[in-house]
Amino acid sequence: MQNNLFIYNTLSKKKELFIPIHPPFAGIYVCGPTVYGDAHLGHARPAITFDLLFRYLLHLDYKVRYVRNITDVGHLENDADEGEDKIEKKARLEEKQPMEVAQFYINRYHLLMNKLGVLPPTIEPLASGHILEQAKLISTLIKKGFAYKTESGAVYFNIKEYQRKYESYGRLSGRNLDDLYSNTRILQGQSEKLNSFDFALWKIADSNHLMKWNPYPFRNGYPGWHLECTAMSTKYLGKKFDIHGGGIDLLFPHHECEMAQSFAAYGKDSVKYWMHNNLITINGQKMGKSLGNFITLEQLFKGSHPLLNKDYSPMTIRFFILQSHYRSLVDFSNESLLAAESSLTKILKAIEIIKKIKPSNTSTLDINSLNNKCYEALNDDLNTPVLISCLFEGVKYINSLNEGLDKINSDDIETLKNLMNTFVFKILGLENEKNNDKDEPFIEELIDASLNIRQIIKLNKDWSTSDKIREELNKIGILIKDRKNDVGWERE
RNA sequence: GGUCGGUUAACCGAGUGGCUAGGUAGCGGUCUGCAAAACCGUUUACGGCGGUUCGAAUCCGCCACCGACCUCCA
Secondary structure, three states: OOOOOEEEEOOOOEEEEOOOOOOOEEEEEEOOOEOOOOOEHHHHHHHHHHHHHHHHHHHOOOEEEEEEOEEOOOOEOOOOOOOOEHHHHHHHHHOOOHHHHHHHHHHHHHHHHHHOOOOOOOEOOEHHHHHHHHHHHHHHHHHOOOEEEOOOOOEEEOHHHHHHHHOOOOOOOOOOHHHHHHHOOOOOOOOOOOOOOOOEEEEEOOOOOOOOEOOOOOOOEEEOHHHHHHHHHHHHHOOOEEEEEEEHHHHHHHHHHHHHHHHHHHOOOOEEEEEEEOOEEEOOEEOOOOOOOOOEHHHHHHOOOOOOOOOOOHHHHHHHHHOOOOOOOEEEOHHHHHHHHHHHHHHHHHHHHHOOOOOEOOOOOOHHHHHHHHHHHHHEOOOHHHHHHHHHHHHHHHHHHHOOOOOOEHHHHHHHHHHHHHHHHHHOOOOOOOOOOOOHHHHHHHHHHHHHHHHHHHHOOOHHHHHHHHHHHHHOOEEEEEOOOOEEEEEO
Protein backbone atom coordinates (compact mmCIF):
# COMPACT_ATOMS: atom_id res chain seq x y z
CA MET A 1 0.00 0.00 0.00
CA GLN A 2 1.20 3.47 -0.88
CA ASN A 3 2.08 5.29 2.29
CA ASN A 4 0.92 8.87 2.36
CA LEU A 5 0.83 9.36 6.08
CA PHE A 6 1.73 12.81 7.26
CA ILE A 7 2.36 13.34 10.93
CA TYR A 8 2.94 16.53 12.85
CA ASN A 9 6.47 16.64 14.17
CA THR A 10 6.81 18.73 17.33
CA LEU A 11 10.48 19.22 16.50
CA SER A 12 9.89 20.89 13.13
CA LYS A 13 6.42 22.20 13.99
CA LYS A 14 5.26 20.89 10.62
CA LYS A 15 3.34 17.99 9.18
CA GLU A 16 5.90 15.66 7.61
CA LEU A 17 5.53 12.62 5.39
CA PHE A 18 6.21 9.53 7.46
CA ILE A 19 9.24 7.77 6.07
CA PRO A 20 10.56 5.11 8.42
CA ILE A 21 14.29 4.78 8.91
CA HIS A 22 14.33 1.05 8.15
CA PRO A 23 11.25 0.11 6.12
CA PRO A 24 9.26 -2.06 6.40
CA PHE A 25 9.96 -1.66 10.10
CA ALA A 26 8.57 1.17 12.17
CA GLY A 27 9.66 1.88 15.73
CA ILE A 28 7.55 3.75 18.25
CA TYR A 29 8.38 4.67 21.81
CA VAL A 30 5.66 6.12 24.02
CA CYS A 31 5.98 7.30 27.60
CA GLY A 32 3.74 5.08 29.66
CA PRO A 33 2.33 5.57 33.14
CA THR A 34 4.03 5.98 36.48
CA VAL A 35 2.36 3.20 38.40
CA TYR A 36 1.39 4.68 41.72
CA GLY A 37 -2.35 5.18 41.18
CA ASP A 38 -5.33 4.14 39.09
CA ALA A 39 -5.48 5.39 35.51
CA HIS A 40 -7.77 8.35 34.92
CA LEU A 41 -9.39 9.83 31.83
CA GLY A 42 -6.21 11.74 31.05
CA HIS A 43 -4.21 8.52 30.80
CA ALA A 44 -6.65 7.19 28.24
CA ARG A 45 -5.73 9.86 25.74
CA PRO A 46 -2.12 8.99 24.87
CA ALA A 47 -2.94 5.30 25.17
CA ILE A 48 -5.73 5.61 22.61
CA THR A 49 -3.92 8.11 20.39
CA PHE A 50 -0.85 5.94 19.99
CA ASP A 51 -2.95 2.80 19.83
CA LEU A 52 -4.58 4.35 16.78
CA LEU A 53 -1.18 5.10 15.28
CA PHE A 54 -0.02 1.55 16.06
CA ARG A 55 -3.13 0.07 14.47
CA TYR A 56 -2.89 2.27 11.39
CA LEU A 57 0.78 1.48 10.82
CA LEU A 58 -0.03 -2.22 11.15
CA HIS A 59 -2.86 -1.75 8.67
CA LEU A 60 -0.40 -0.12 6.28
CA ASP A 61 1.65 -3.33 6.57
CA TYR A 62 4.51 -1.96 8.58
CA LYS A 63 6.26 -4.30 10.94
CA VAL A 64 5.80 -2.19 14.02
CA ARG A 65 7.78 -2.43 17.21
CA TYR A 66 5.78 -0.47 19.74
CA VAL A 67 7.54 0.14 23.04
CA ARG A 68 5.57 1.67 25.88
CA ASN A 69 7.40 1.79 29.18
CA ILE A 70 6.23 1.54 32.75
CA THR A 71 7.85 3.94 35.18
CA ASP A 72 8.20 2.11 38.45
CA VAL A 73 11.18 3.95 39.89
CA GLY A 74 12.81 7.32 39.86
CA HIS A 75 9.78 9.54 39.51
CA LEU A 76 9.97 11.88 42.46
CA GLU A 77 7.08 13.35 44.34
CA ASN A 78 7.99 16.98 44.63
CA ASP A 79 10.33 19.53 43.23
CA ALA A 80 12.87 18.58 40.63
CA ASP A 81 15.22 15.93 41.86
CA GLU A 82 14.07 16.29 45.42
CA GLY A 83 11.32 14.74 47.49
CA GLU A 84 10.18 11.18 47.78
CA ASP A 85 9.81 8.61 45.04
CA LYS A 86 6.11 8.39 44.13
CA ILE A 87 5.91 4.65 44.30
CA GLU A 88 7.91 4.45 47.47
CA LYS A 89 5.63 6.97 49.15
CA LYS A 90 2.56 4.96 48.19
CA ALA A 91 4.25 1.82 49.50
CA ARG A 92 5.01 3.46 52.82
CA LEU A 93 1.41 4.66 53.17
CA GLU A 94 -0.02 1.26 52.30
CA GLU A 95 2.64 -0.75 54.16
CA LYS A 96 3.62 -2.63 51.04
CA GLN A 97 6.76 -3.38 49.10
CA PRO A 98 7.30 -0.78 46.36
CA MET A 99 7.24 -3.57 43.80
CA GLU A 100 3.87 -4.70 45.17
CA VAL A 101 2.47 -1.23 44.59
CA ALA A 102 3.92 -1.12 41.12
CA GLN A 103 2.65 -4.58 40.23
CA PHE A 104 -0.83 -3.79 41.55
CA TYR A 105 -1.19 -0.70 39.40
CA ILE A 106 0.44 -2.35 36.39
CA ASN A 107 -2.24 -5.05 36.56
CA ARG A 108 -4.95 -2.42 36.95
CA TYR A 109 -3.56 -0.42 34.05
CA HIS A 110 -3.58 -3.47 31.79
CA LEU A 111 -7.15 -4.29 32.74
CA LEU A 112 -8.40 -0.76 32.08
CA MET A 113 -6.52 -0.39 28.80
CA ASN A 114 -7.87 -3.72 27.65
CA LYS A 115 -11.40 -2.51 28.31
CA LEU A 116 -10.68 0.58 26.23
CA GLY A 117 -9.64 -1.63 23.34
CA VAL A 118 -6.01 -0.52 23.60
CA LEU A 119 -3.75 -3.20 22.14
CA PRO A 120 -0.79 -4.17 24.30
CA PRO A 121 2.50 -2.73 23.06
CA THR A 122 4.95 -5.21 21.59
CA ILE A 123 7.44 -4.46 24.37
CA GLU A 124 6.54 -3.01 27.77
CA PRO A 125 9.80 -2.47 29.64
CA LEU A 126 10.09 -1.52 33.31
CA ALA A 127 12.51 1.15 34.45
CA SER A 128 13.53 -1.00 37.43
CA GLY A 129 14.46 -3.80 35.07
CA HIS A 130 16.92 -1.60 33.19
CA ILE A 131 19.15 -0.22 35.92
CA LEU A 132 22.28 -1.60 34.24
CA GLU A 133 21.45 0.03 30.93
CA GLN A 134 20.85 3.29 32.70
CA ALA A 135 24.11 3.04 34.62
CA LYS A 136 25.96 2.40 31.39
CA LEU A 137 24.39 5.47 29.86
CA ILE A 138 25.46 7.57 32.82
CA SER A 139 29.04 6.31 32.41
CA THR A 140 28.97 7.26 28.75
CA LEU A 141 27.74 10.73 29.59
CA ILE A 142 30.44 11.19 32.23
CA LYS A 143 33.12 9.94 29.84
CA LYS A 144 31.98 12.40 27.19
CA GLY A 145 32.03 15.24 29.69
CA PHE A 146 28.30 15.91 29.83
CA ALA A 147 27.70 14.65 33.35
CA TYR A 148 29.43 15.20 36.65
CA LYS A 149 29.61 13.29 39.88
CA THR A 150 29.16 15.19 43.11
CA GLU A 151 30.81 14.55 46.46
CA SER A 152 27.82 12.53 47.68
CA GLY A 153 28.04 10.24 44.68
CA ALA A 154 25.03 11.64 42.80
CA VAL A 155 25.39 12.36 39.10
CA TYR A 156 23.87 15.28 37.18
CA PHE A 157 23.63 16.16 33.53
CA ASN A 158 25.58 19.29 32.71
CA ILE A 159 23.30 21.39 30.56
CA LYS A 160 25.73 24.29 30.29
CA GLU A 161 28.40 22.04 28.86
CA TYR A 162 25.91 20.42 26.50
CA GLN A 163 24.81 23.86 25.35
CA ARG A 164 28.41 24.99 24.85
CA LYS A 165 29.12 22.04 22.61
CA TYR A 166 25.86 21.60 20.70
CA GLU A 167 23.80 24.74 21.31
CA SER A 168 20.67 22.70 21.07
CA TYR A 169 19.06 22.57 24.49
CA GLY A 170 15.50 23.83 24.20
CA ARG A 171 15.19 22.92 20.54
CA LEU A 172 12.25 20.60 21.03
CA SER A 173 10.17 22.63 23.44
CA GLY A 174 11.11 26.02 22.02
CA ARG A 175 12.82 27.12 25.17
CA ASN A 176 15.68 29.50 25.44
CA LEU A 177 18.32 28.74 28.01
CA ASP A 178 18.74 32.37 29.03
CA ASP A 179 15.04 32.51 29.90
CA LEU A 180 15.48 29.38 31.91
CA TYR A 181 18.28 31.01 33.85
CA SER A 182 16.04 33.83 34.89
CA ASN A 183 12.83 31.84 35.31
CA THR A 184 13.82 28.60 36.92
CA ARG A 185 12.89 28.50 40.54
CA ILE A 186 15.66 28.25 43.06
CA LEU A 187 14.94 25.04 44.87
CA GLN A 188 16.13 23.93 48.23
CA GLY A 189 18.84 21.31 48.51
CA GLN A 190 20.26 21.84 45.08
CA SER A 191 23.60 23.10 46.22
CA GLU A 192 25.25 20.06 44.69
CA LYS A 193 24.26 21.06 41.20
CA LEU A 194 26.42 23.33 39.11
CA ASN A 195 23.27 24.93 37.70
CA SER A 196 19.69 24.90 38.89
CA PHE A 197 18.35 23.27 35.73
CA ASP A 198 20.87 20.43 35.60
CA PHE A 199 18.91 17.24 36.07
CA ALA A 200 19.65 14.11 38.06
CA LEU A 201 20.97 10.97 36.39
CA TRP A 202 21.79 9.12 39.60
CA LYS A 203 20.54 9.90 43.09
CA ILE A 204 21.92 8.61 46.37
CA ALA A 205 19.34 6.92 48.57
CA ASP A 206 19.07 7.87 52.19
CA SER A 207 18.81 5.22 54.89
CA ASN A 208 14.99 5.02 54.72
CA HIS A 209 14.91 4.53 50.99
CA LEU A 210 13.63 1.11 50.00
CA MET A 211 14.46 1.07 46.31
CA LYS A 212 18.16 1.25 45.73
CA TRP A 213 20.71 -0.39 43.47
CA ASN A 214 24.47 -0.72 43.16
CA PRO A 215 25.27 -0.90 39.47
CA TYR A 216 29.01 -0.46 39.06
CA PRO A 217 30.41 2.19 39.43
CA PHE A 218 27.40 3.84 41.03
CA ARG A 219 26.15 2.79 44.37
CA ASN A 220 23.45 2.95 46.92
CA GLY A 221 21.00 4.85 44.81
CA TYR A 222 18.51 5.00 42.00
CA PRO A 223 18.30 6.54 38.53
CA GLY A 224 16.75 9.88 37.61
CA TRP A 225 13.47 9.96 35.77
CA HIS A 226 14.55 11.17 32.32
CA LEU A 227 17.17 8.48 32.01
CA GLU A 228 14.95 5.43 31.63
CA CYS A 229 13.35 6.42 28.35
CA THR A 230 16.69 7.00 26.64
CA ALA A 231 18.15 3.77 28.01
CA MET A 232 15.15 1.63 27.06
CA SER A 233 14.39 3.18 23.70
CA THR A 234 18.02 2.74 22.71
CA LYS A 235 18.01 -0.87 23.84
CA TYR A 236 14.87 -1.89 21.96
CA LEU A 237 14.70 0.55 19.05
CA GLY A 238 18.28 1.61 18.48
CA LYS A 239 20.13 4.89 18.78
CA LYS A 240 17.84 6.44 16.23
CA PHE A 241 14.23 5.43 15.86
CA ASP A 242 11.11 6.65 14.11
CA ILE A 243 8.48 8.00 16.48
CA HIS A 244 8.54 9.15 20.06
CA GLY A 245 5.18 9.97 21.59
CA GLY A 246 3.68 11.17 24.81
CA GLY A 247 1.48 13.76 26.45
CA ILE A 248 2.25 17.38 25.70
CA ASP A 249 2.86 17.96 29.39
CA LEU A 250 5.95 15.80 29.05
CA LEU A 251 7.43 18.02 26.36
CA PHE A 252 9.32 20.05 28.91
CA PRO A 253 11.38 19.13 30.76
CA HIS A 254 11.09 15.35 30.23
CA HIS A 255 11.43 15.06 26.47
CA GLU A 256 13.80 17.97 26.17
CA CYS A 257 16.09 16.27 28.70
CA GLU A 258 15.72 12.95 27.00
CA MET A 259 16.69 14.47 23.70
CA ALA A 260 19.70 16.20 25.25
CA GLN A 261 20.85 12.97 26.91
CA SER A 262 20.68 10.99 23.70
CA PHE A 263 22.35 13.65 21.66
CA ALA A 264 25.09 14.01 24.25
CA ALA A 265 25.62 10.25 24.44
CA TYR A 266 25.44 9.38 20.74
CA GLY A 267 26.18 12.64 18.97
CA LYS A 268 22.95 12.66 16.97
CA ASP A 269 19.21 13.06 17.31
CA SER A 270 17.62 9.87 18.51
CA VAL A 271 14.12 10.52 17.28
CA LYS A 272 12.86 11.27 13.77
CA TYR A 273 9.29 12.28 14.63
CA TRP A 274 8.20 13.64 18.00
CA MET A 275 4.45 13.42 18.54
CA HIS A 276 2.50 14.92 21.43
CA ASN A 277 -1.12 14.44 22.31
CA ASN A 278 -2.99 17.28 23.96
CA LEU A 279 -4.59 17.08 27.37
CA ILE A 280 -8.08 16.56 28.71
CA THR A 281 -9.48 19.38 30.78
CA ILE A 282 -12.28 19.45 33.28
CA ASN A 283 -14.05 22.75 33.81
CA GLY A 284 -11.40 24.25 31.56
CA GLN A 285 -8.54 23.02 33.72
CA LYS A 286 -6.08 20.26 33.05
CA MET A 287 -7.10 16.97 34.57
CA GLY A 288 -4.15 15.87 36.61
CA LYS A 289 -3.18 13.86 39.58
CA SER A 290 -1.48 16.71 41.35
CA LEU A 291 -4.51 18.96 40.87
CA GLY A 292 -6.78 16.29 42.29
CA ASN A 293 -9.46 17.02 39.68
CA PHE A 294 -9.29 13.73 37.86
CA ILE A 295 -11.98 11.16 37.19
CA THR A 296 -10.64 7.62 37.07
CA LEU A 297 -11.60 5.28 34.26
CA GLU A 298 -13.19 2.96 36.78
CA GLN A 299 -15.40 5.81 38.00
CA LEU A 300 -16.41 6.61 34.42
CA PHE A 301 -17.29 2.98 33.71
CA LYS A 302 -19.37 2.82 36.89
CA GLY A 303 -20.73 6.37 36.97
CA SER A 304 -19.36 6.72 40.46
CA HIS A 305 -18.11 10.28 40.59
CA PRO A 306 -20.07 13.36 41.72
CA LEU A 307 -19.55 15.02 38.33
CA LEU A 308 -20.97 12.09 36.38
CA ASN A 309 -24.68 11.95 35.54
CA LYS A 310 -24.43 8.31 34.54
CA ASP A 311 -21.96 5.57 33.69
CA TYR A 312 -20.17 5.60 30.35
CA SER A 313 -18.94 2.44 28.67
CA PRO A 314 -15.28 2.03 27.69
CA MET A 315 -16.19 2.32 24.01
CA THR A 316 -18.06 5.56 24.65
CA ILE A 317 -14.90 6.93 26.25
CA ARG A 318 -12.80 5.71 23.34
CA PHE A 319 -15.13 7.26 20.79
CA PHE A 320 -15.32 10.48 22.82
CA ILE A 321 -11.54 10.77 22.64
CA LEU A 322 -11.34 9.87 18.94
CA GLN A 323 -14.00 12.45 18.10
CA SER A 324 -11.46 15.21 18.55
CA HIS A 325 -8.10 15.49 16.90
CA TYR A 326 -5.30 14.28 19.17
CA ARG A 327 -3.56 17.66 19.19
CA SER A 328 -6.70 19.52 20.30
CA LEU A 329 -7.74 20.13 23.85
CA VAL A 330 -10.75 18.11 24.98
CA ASP A 331 -12.97 19.33 27.76
CA PHE A 332 -14.82 16.74 29.79
CA SER A 333 -18.60 17.09 30.01
CA ASN A 334 -21.55 14.78 30.47
CA GLU A 335 -23.18 16.33 27.42
CA SER A 336 -20.39 15.43 25.05
CA LEU A 337 -20.04 11.94 26.47
CA LEU A 338 -23.75 11.43 25.98
CA ALA A 339 -23.47 12.70 22.41
CA ALA A 340 -20.56 10.32 21.83
CA GLU A 341 -22.66 7.45 23.12
CA SER A 342 -25.50 8.16 20.68
CA SER A 343 -23.16 8.71 17.76
CA LEU A 344 -21.33 5.46 18.33
CA THR A 345 -24.59 3.54 18.62
CA LYS A 346 -25.69 4.98 15.30
CA ILE A 347 -22.52 3.76 13.59
CA LEU A 348 -22.69 0.30 15.14
CA LYS A 349 -26.35 -0.07 14.19
CA ALA A 350 -25.55 0.76 10.58
CA ILE A 351 -22.84 -1.91 10.55
CA GLU A 352 -25.46 -4.45 11.66
CA ILE A 353 -27.90 -3.23 9.01
CA ILE A 354 -25.43 -3.53 6.15
CA LYS A 355 -25.27 -7.30 6.67
CA LYS A 356 -28.86 -7.50 5.46
CA ILE A 357 -28.64 -5.17 2.46
CA LYS A 358 -29.44 -6.90 -0.83
CA PRO A 359 -27.37 -6.03 -3.89
CA SER A 360 -28.79 -4.53 -7.08
CA ASN A 361 -27.37 -4.54 -10.59
CA THR A 362 -26.28 -0.95 -10.37
CA SER A 363 -24.95 1.47 -7.79
CA THR A 364 -26.16 4.97 -7.16
CA LEU A 365 -23.42 5.62 -4.59
CA ASP A 366 -19.73 6.30 -5.03
CA ILE A 367 -18.20 3.99 -2.45
CA ASN A 368 -14.65 4.17 -3.77
CA SER A 369 -14.43 7.89 -3.35
CA LEU A 370 -15.70 7.54 0.22
CA ASN A 371 -13.00 4.94 0.83
CA ASN A 372 -10.37 7.36 -0.43
CA LYS A 373 -11.69 10.12 1.77
CA CYS A 374 -11.29 7.90 4.81
CA TYR A 375 -7.63 7.27 4.02
CA GLU A 376 -7.03 10.93 3.26
CA ALA A 377 -8.40 11.85 6.68
CA LEU A 378 -6.11 9.46 8.54
CA ASN A 379 -3.14 10.35 6.40
CA ASP A 380 -3.60 13.96 7.41
CA ASP A 381 -1.98 13.62 10.82
CA LEU A 382 -4.53 11.06 12.03
CA ASN A 383 -7.52 13.32 11.58
CA THR A 384 -10.07 11.12 13.31
CA PRO A 385 -12.87 13.75 13.45
CA VAL A 386 -12.84 13.94 9.67
CA LEU A 387 -12.57 10.17 9.37
CA ILE A 388 -15.60 9.83 11.63
CA SER A 389 -17.55 12.33 9.53
CA CYS A 390 -16.74 10.15 6.49
CA LEU A 391 -17.95 7.09 8.37
CA PHE A 392 -21.21 8.92 9.04
CA GLU A 393 -21.50 9.41 5.33
CA GLY A 394 -21.23 5.64 5.11
CA VAL A 395 -23.92 5.34 7.77
CA LYS A 396 -26.11 7.63 5.73
CA TYR A 397 -25.57 5.44 2.65
CA ILE A 398 -26.42 2.29 4.57
CA ASN A 399 -29.63 3.70 6.01
CA SER A 400 -30.62 5.08 2.68
CA LEU A 401 -30.05 1.66 1.05
CA ASN A 402 -32.04 0.09 3.81
CA GLU A 403 -34.90 2.45 3.00
CA GLY A 404 -34.62 1.52 -0.66
CA LEU A 405 -33.75 5.08 -1.63
CA ASP A 406 -30.42 4.10 -3.15
CA LYS A 407 -29.08 1.09 -4.99
CA ILE A 408 -25.81 -0.72 -4.71
CA ASN A 409 -24.17 -3.59 -6.61
CA SER A 410 -22.49 -6.54 -4.95
CA ASP A 411 -18.94 -5.25 -5.47
CA ASP A 412 -19.75 -1.93 -3.87
CA ILE A 413 -21.57 -3.56 -1.02
CA GLU A 414 -18.41 -5.55 -0.23
CA THR A 415 -16.30 -2.40 -0.43
CA LEU A 416 -18.66 -0.56 1.89
CA LYS A 417 -18.80 -3.44 4.36
CA ASN A 418 -15.06 -3.75 4.30
CA LEU A 419 -14.60 -0.02 4.68
CA MET A 420 -16.86 0.22 7.71
CA ASN A 421 -15.38 -2.84 9.39
CA THR A 422 -11.80 -1.84 8.69
CA PHE A 423 -12.04 1.72 9.91
CA VAL A 424 -14.46 1.28 12.78
CA PHE A 425 -13.16 -1.95 14.30
CA LYS A 426 -9.65 -2.51 13.04
CA ILE A 427 -8.25 1.00 12.95
CA LEU A 428 -10.35 3.06 15.36
CA GLY A 429 -10.42 -0.02 17.56
CA LEU A 430 -14.08 0.29 18.48
CA GLU A 431 -16.09 -2.73 19.53
CA ASN A 432 -19.74 -3.56 19.68
CA GLU A 433 -20.18 -4.05 23.40
CA LYS A 434 -23.67 -5.49 23.03
CA ASN A 435 -22.74 -8.44 20.84
CA ASN A 436 -21.30 -10.78 23.38
CA ASP A 437 -24.11 -13.16 24.21
CA LYS A 438 -23.30 -16.81 23.79
CA ASP A 439 -26.92 -17.89 23.34
CA GLU A 440 -27.63 -15.22 20.74
CA PRO A 441 -28.92 -17.58 18.02
CA PHE A 442 -31.41 -19.11 20.41
CA ILE A 443 -32.61 -15.71 21.59
CA GLU A 444 -32.98 -14.57 18.01
CA GLU A 445 -35.16 -17.55 17.16
CA LEU A 446 -37.24 -16.95 20.25
CA ILE A 447 -37.88 -13.34 19.41
CA ASP A 448 -38.50 -14.05 15.76
CA ALA A 449 -41.08 -16.66 16.79
CA SER A 450 -42.95 -14.24 19.03
CA LEU A 451 -42.86 -11.58 16.35
CA ASN A 452 -44.26 -13.99 13.79
CA ILE A 453 -47.23 -14.57 16.07
CA ARG A 454 -47.56 -10.84 16.55
CA GLN A 455 -47.70 -10.38 12.76
CA ILE A 456 -50.75 -12.65 12.66
CA ILE A 457 -52.34 -10.65 15.47
CA LYS A 458 -51.61 -7.47 13.53
CA LEU A 459 -53.27 -8.89 10.43
CA ASN A 460 -56.36 -9.24 12.57
CA LYS A 461 -55.96 -5.60 13.57
CA ASP A 462 -55.87 -6.53 17.24
CA TRP A 463 -53.76 -3.46 18.04
CA SER A 464 -54.02 -3.66 21.80
CA THR A 465 -52.58 -7.20 21.89
CA SER A 466 -49.83 -6.38 19.40
CA ASP A 467 -48.94 -3.27 21.39
CA LYS A 468 -48.90 -5.36 24.54
CA ILE A 469 -46.39 -7.77 23.00
CA ARG A 470 -44.24 -4.85 21.91
CA GLU A 471 -44.42 -3.40 25.38
CA GLU A 472 -43.51 -6.69 27.07
CA LEU A 473 -40.55 -7.27 24.78
CA ASN A 474 -39.45 -3.73 25.35
CA LYS A 475 -39.39 -4.37 29.09
CA ILE A 476 -36.68 -6.98 28.58
CA GLY A 477 -34.72 -4.66 26.31
CA ILE A 478 -35.98 -5.61 22.85
CA LEU A 479 -36.91 -2.74 20.58
CA ILE A 480 -39.53 -3.56 17.92
CA LYS A 481 -39.39 -1.77 14.62
CA ASP A 482 -42.54 -2.21 12.55
CA ARG A 483 -42.05 -1.61 8.87
CA LYS A 484 -44.35 -1.64 5.93
CA ASN A 485 -44.16 -5.31 5.03
CA ASP A 486 -42.08 -6.81 7.79
CA VAL A 487 -40.82 -6.26 11.28
CA GLY A 488 -37.33 -5.75 12.71
CA TRP A 489 -35.92 -5.66 16.19
CA GLU A 490 -32.79 -4.87 18.09
CA ARG A 491 -31.47 -4.94 21.60
CA GLU A 492 -31.46 -1.67 23.41
C1' G B 1 6.58 37.52 34.30
C1' G B 2 8.65 34.31 29.96
C1' U B 3 7.40 30.77 25.98
C1' C B 4 3.65 28.38 23.22
C1' G B 5 -1.35 27.34 21.87
C1' G B 6 -6.59 28.30 21.64
C1' U B 7 -11.39 31.42 21.05
C1' U B 8 -16.35 28.17 15.18
C1' A B 9 -23.51 28.06 15.69
C1' A B 10 -27.81 25.16 21.84
C1' C B 11 -23.60 21.50 22.87
C1' C B 12 -19.35 18.73 20.85
C1' G B 13 -16.09 19.29 16.80
C1' A B 14 -13.28 19.60 11.58
C1' G B 15 -11.77 22.83 7.88
C1' U B 16 -10.42 25.93 3.58
C1' G B 17 -8.74 32.73 0.97
C1' G B 18 -14.41 32.40 -2.88
C1' C B 19 -17.77 25.99 -2.91
C1' U B 20 -23.48 22.55 2.87
C1' A B 21 -17.84 19.29 7.31
C1' G B 22 -19.84 15.79 10.64
C1' G B 23 -22.23 14.38 15.23
C1' U B 24 -25.65 15.33 19.48
C1' A B 25 -29.95 18.04 20.99
C1' G B 26 -34.39 20.92 19.12
C1' C B 27 -38.22 21.99 15.48
C1' G B 28 -41.20 20.67 10.94
C1' G B 29 -42.37 16.81 7.49
C1' U B 30 -42.42 11.59 5.08
C1' C B 31 -43.34 6.59 6.51
C1' U B 32 -46.49 3.74 10.27
C1' G B 33 -52.94 1.29 12.82
C1' C B 34 -49.96 3.84 16.69
C1' A B 35 -45.00 4.27 18.51
C1' A B 36 -39.85 3.75 17.65
C1' A B 37 -36.21 3.65 13.98
C1' A B 38 -34.95 5.51 9.39
C1' C B 39 -35.31 9.27 5.67
C1' C B 40 -36.05 14.56 4.03
C1' G B 41 -36.00 19.70 5.44
C1' U B 42 -34.55 23.32 9.10
C1' U B 43 -32.82 27.35 13.32
C1' U B 44 -28.79 32.47 16.07
C1' A B 45 -21.24 30.34 13.34
C1' C B 46 -16.61 31.53 12.87
C1' G B 47 -13.92 36.55 20.28
C1' G B 48 -13.34 42.29 19.29
C1' C B 49 -11.17 46.26 16.30
C1' G B 50 -8.26 47.57 12.19
C1' G B 51 -5.37 46.16 7.66
C1' U B 52 -4.05 43.25 2.94
C1' U B 53 -7.43 41.40 -1.08
C1' C B 54 -12.16 41.70 -6.27
C1' G B 55 -13.33 38.55 -1.92
C1' A B 56 -11.21 36.54 4.92
C1' A B 57 -13.95 32.80 9.74
C1' U B 58 -9.28 31.39 6.78
C1' C B 59 -3.37 35.93 5.80
C1' C B 60 -1.18 40.33 8.87
C1' G B 61 -1.36 43.74 13.24
C1' C B 62 -3.36 45.24 17.87
C1' C B 63 -6.69 44.15 21.95
C1' A B 64 -9.70 40.95 25.12
C1' C B 65 -10.49 36.33 27.28
C1' C B 66 -9.05 31.10 28.18
C1' G B 67 -5.44 27.28 28.64
C1' A B 68 -0.62 24.63 28.74
C1' C B 69 4.54 24.57 30.00
C1' C B 70 8.31 27.18 32.94
C1' U B 71 7.95 21.85 39.80
C1' C B 72 5.70 16.15 39.49
C1' C B 73 1.77 15.28 35.91
C1' A B 74 -0.69 11.45 30.19
